[in-house]
Amino acid sequence: MQEPFSVFFSLLNFLAHQNGLSKVTSNIPASYPLRKYYVLFAYFGMVSWIFSMLFHMRDFEFTEQLDYFAAGASVLYGFYYTPIRIFRMDQGGKKTKSVRRFWTVLCLSMYVAHVAYLKLFNWDYTYNMAANVILGVLQNSLWSWFSFKKYRNSGRLWATWPGLAVAWIILAMSLELFDFPPVWGCLDAHSLWHLGTVGPTMIWYNFLLKDAQDDIAGERLKA
Template identity: 65%
Template sequence: MQEPCSVLFSLFNLLAHEYGIAKVKEYIPASYRLRRYYLLFGYFGLASWTFSMIFHTRDFNITEKLDYFAAGASVMYGMYYSPIRIFRLDKPDAINGKTGTVLRLWTIVCVSLYLAHIGYLTFVRFDYTYNMAANVVVGIVQNILWTWFSVQRFRKVGRLWAAWPGLIVAWLILAMSLELFDFPPWWGMVDAHALWHLGTVGPTIWWYNFLIKDAQEDLQSVRLKA
């Protein structure tokens, strides 16, 4: 095992997603339209951290690509489902009762962008700088969206949990900064990248708790209107 701490902390993240998936299944009813998107978020997370563990265990060309591609898929999925929740693209049209055209177009755009990204890295050039830049840009966009949503949601419900997305984004930005301030590994094992992996465990658990709180509040408001 080449990087045991990175493997261990990747495992912690995988377990955090397992915890989150179990909580979503337990506390959000299957009838809630956003539930499937939250579960897919968890499954993308499981795949991403599984390939991360494999890559940090043994660095080969194939394990590196699988790690990068899975991480990119997880980041892109985060970009995909963020507007679906924030702007409720999951809700059916009032006219025909079916999911709107905007959601279908958004799905096509996100899938196409991801396939183009993977195609470039596979068939043109495996460019580390480009890959990092692409993931950072996609991450920044969704962080801005969730921070805006956090402010709007807090104003609407007036409860602290509604501000959690903004606080989680701030935590993730601080954790990501570890990658910028690299240093020689402690004891030959704990480097900045490993600590970045450790720093995402807490926000992941926290994020699932927010999704559940948000869904329950949404369902409660629907029941009150009915």
Template identity: 65%
Template sequence: MLRPSSLLTSLLVAVCLLWGIAEASLGDRLPEFRECVQVCARENCDPNNNPTHIPIHRRLLLWTCPQECDYTCQHIITQQRLATSQPITQFHGKWPFIRVLGIQEPFSVIFSLGNLAAHNWGLTKLRRELPASYPLRKYYIMFAFFGGASWVFSTLFHTRDFAVTEQLDYFAAGASVLYGMYYTPVRVFRLDRPTPRRESVLRLWTILCCIMYIAHVAYLKLWKWNYTYNMAANVTVGLVQNALWSYFSWKRWKENRQTWAIWPGVAVAWLMMVMSLELLDFPPLWGALDAHSLWHLGTIGPTILWYNFMVKDSQDNIANGAKLKDIKA
């Protein structure tokens, strides 16, 4: 089993690598691309000169004539570069994807919906298999709500990349990650138990997490839209909760020697493995399947495993509590 110390080291290395590979796109700065867009807009977008008709399914997704020119020119320049053995480059920070029915990144949308389905399945499982009286049930259900919301906004963002869909995607993802950090100590240290000390700690922890999220959104929205900061904040929060879950997984396995007890460690290691896809970014296969979409695909399995763990862990706690009551009786 992967020990917490070695897992944390691996995560830190991955973070350093992620920070090191960030670079701006070049395609939208190419003179030939800019000229192509200008010519296209002049010949096709003049409202007084029979502008090119945009199909209804693309207009429903808010495609405009200038955006159609931008999309078309991306692929014209890409084909020209490939014909002269030049590498494919990004435009506006993204690869030149082939859209489907007006959807900009079809596989990222499909896999985002797959993650949404995994959270919906997990929510149903939690409600069906955990009694309403179980104190951790409400925290797990909120985890499903936050997770589901983040994938809804991810779907919207990958369908159409606007400033508003990007911001909603980032803010929802940040909320999901921070909620994961919030409920982790609640389970690991059982802050849900009604003792005066735990209630005080839980109250302070709740306030602190709310303040951190408000400050995070305020900084990005009111001060500076900073991609590096956003990534650093999410990765740091993820590191802390992953380390806690890895420790908890190891501790639970030592206590009961049950296979399900190591599932959190397996899920974290799984996520680390698929995270490497982001490090090995490559132009989209068939113009649609890129590293980022595969990262979304890779998170579906750990999500399912995580809900199974939460149910098993909860059922074990409930069974042990019942045994304890029988012994006292």
């Protein structure tokens, strides 16, 4: 095992997503339209961390590509479902469905183009990092705005959790910028970055659960 701390911290992230999936399926009814997006979010997360574990166990060209492509898919999926939740693209008539369909095709096309460029034209680390960071910044900005708006309208403390998770992730990302020599030859900044994403993931699923329950309760009051 080449990078044991990165493998272990990747496992913790996998378990955070697995636990989150259990919360979603146990506490959000199947009839809730956003549930399927949250379930897919968990599966994308679990798959990406499985491939992260494999890559950090043994750095081969094949495991590296699996890790990069799975991580890219997870980030892009987060970018995909964010506006669906925030702008409630799961609701509405034919026009909304057409917009959602277009958005789905656009995101799928972006992922295919991303993989094709890396695989067929140029395995560019800088481009891959920039693409993931840009998508991450865009979705984090949307969630921060949504968090502020929801807290201002509802006054509920849990509405601030997306903002907290975003701030936590930004701080954890600084480990990738301020690198240092590995402690004991294996505990490096990259492995600590993986550790730093466990907490926000746990917060995120708790928020999704609270948000869904609040949404369902609101619909019942309207009825």
